[in-house]
Amino acid sequence: MPPALTRALQRWPRPTRRGVAAAAAGVIVAVTGYLLTSLPLVFAGVALVVLVAASVVAVGIRVPALTIARRFSPDRAVAGWSVVESLVISAPASSSPVAVRVRETVAWRVMADDEAVVATIPPGGGARVVFDHDDLPRGRHRIGPARVDVVESFGLARRSVQIEGRSELVVFPEVVAVGHGRESRSLGDGARQRRDHSLAGGQDDPITREYRQGDAMRRVHWRATARQGELMVRQEEQHGLPSARVVLPVTRANWRDAHPALGSGLPVSDGFEWAVSMAASIAIEYGLAGSQTRVTSLEGDTIALHDPSTTPLFLELLSDIALDDVVDERSPEPTPREPVIALVSSLAPAELDELGRSRGPGVGGVAIVVHLDTDPLTPDDVARDSPREVAAALRQSGWRVIESDSSADRARVLLMDGVLGG
Structure with a gap:
């Protein structure tokens, strides 16, 4: 299956392992009740399957608008060393408590499913999750978007969403x-x-001066530009x-x-x-x-x-x-x-x-x-x-x-x- 199609399917709501087990148990109970001509067992089995299906539909229809804030410690990392990334994921006050499994998107590797961090976000509050990134490669890396599995309150269904917003990590x-x-x-x-x-x-x-026509863009000093409110370039020569x-x-x-x-x-x-x-x-x-x-x-x-x-x-x-x-x-x-x-x-x-x-x-x-x-x-x-x-x-x-x-x-x-x- 092409990777793009796989990612698209993963964004659809689907049962969790608990949901799959509950649906399977419901089918077994319903079949057993039918074979034993026990109407209560049939009803219980069908109700369990319907509950899983309703959970999948609910998590597909209602996903709270989550926001994210990132911090790195240290904010400038060193190649071969590690950095601690702190994510604070917030939910609106109108939402119910939200259970999430969080993974991060990093440029130098793919984060495995078992590295996801589980957290619960209270209504109007936030949850903090922490990732340790080891053996960092040198470079200027874009971190994000965060990939979040929103889990339905009974834990029977989930839906993968991306929380937009990227941060930059410079590794010296x-x-x-x-x-x-x-x-x-x-x-x-x-x-x-x-x-x-x-x-x-x-x-x-x-070390900086105003941008002049003909200056190479690679000489732009972005920190000085943000501070001065106009484009600044490096002037590094020291006589x-x-x-x-x-x-x-x-x-x-x-x-x-x-x-x-x-x-x-x-x-x-x-x-x-x-x-x-x-x-x-x-x-x-x-x-x-x-x-x-x-x-x-x-x-x-x-x-x-x-x-x-x-x-x-x-x-x-x-x-x-x-x-x-x-x-x-x-x-x-x-x-x-x-x-x-x-x-x-x-x-x-x-x-x-x-x-x-x-x-x-x-x-x-x-x-x-x-x-x-x-x-x-x-x-x-x-x-x-x-x-x-x-x-x-x-x-x-x-x-x-x-x-x-x-x-x-x-x-x-x-x-x-x-x-x-x-």
Whole structure:
């Protein structure tokens, strides 16, 4: 049966398991009474079947107008961690007590029937149900609508309804803190002086300004827009800050473990998620040392820019990036002595040349080459764009290469020579 037809049938009123059992019992009693020529038994059996049928009709005709309110704790989640969702479902004062079974619609998986939470809503009141969402995937997720089974008062019939209304849950990439940035002097005294000036109350450049014709919509700062009542865009550049650059390929061909995500079908990759977390961690550590970090695509376009005053916005931008996204904000040319850290896996020969252009004059660069679970184990199966070959080619091009895998301890990799300016 097609899924659309199955969902449509599920919205029709139908007996519960108790209702099915009651109807079956009624049929048995009625048949037994007929065979024994006992009119009271026949009447009792028929009455039981009619009661179930009437319950189905009643729940199909009369469903109270339910409303819903959601809260997440914390309101900004972290990839791989958990979040608690609280739902308050309210019924109008004119209704009778309503028994419900509640399931939520989430983007990253299908919630099973046995995960539904049972509650009773008093007239004019509300019932609170709680869901724990574990092992969250990074991204900006729409939660809802809630799927609710309204159960008739005798528990004999139910009807599935959707309570409209969706909420947004932003899941940040996980940031691994090693504390190196707070003590680092590798970016120069100017960085430390600028950071101290900021902490002492110095005036930084504003991070938002009014929208101007030609500004990319991906630069819109929605929180500032809501606060100001007019469209605002990010203005993240802070003059005088030393800078670092992190290169992060965002094409699925560069991550050979990419596969369609459950539910959305969009490409996802464990290796790419590990690299996004590393990019966030590197940028935060450089920020603690008073530096700004630009995360760019392989082609040199800016994915996100971090400085010591824009961490939440930076993490939100990294939450949004997905494989095969179009990134069209051109970055400035790399500068001399600007550290470059590349987070790569599979690269074609032309892409290796493109990666080389991310380094400024006299900059060697550090390449963290990520080996994936799908990589071949035997040398005969190694392709030219495999991580093993990419690492060898980058060494020949003057990069300092660190080989890792997508399940490695990120803190250990962060503390290796060169990653954080060492």
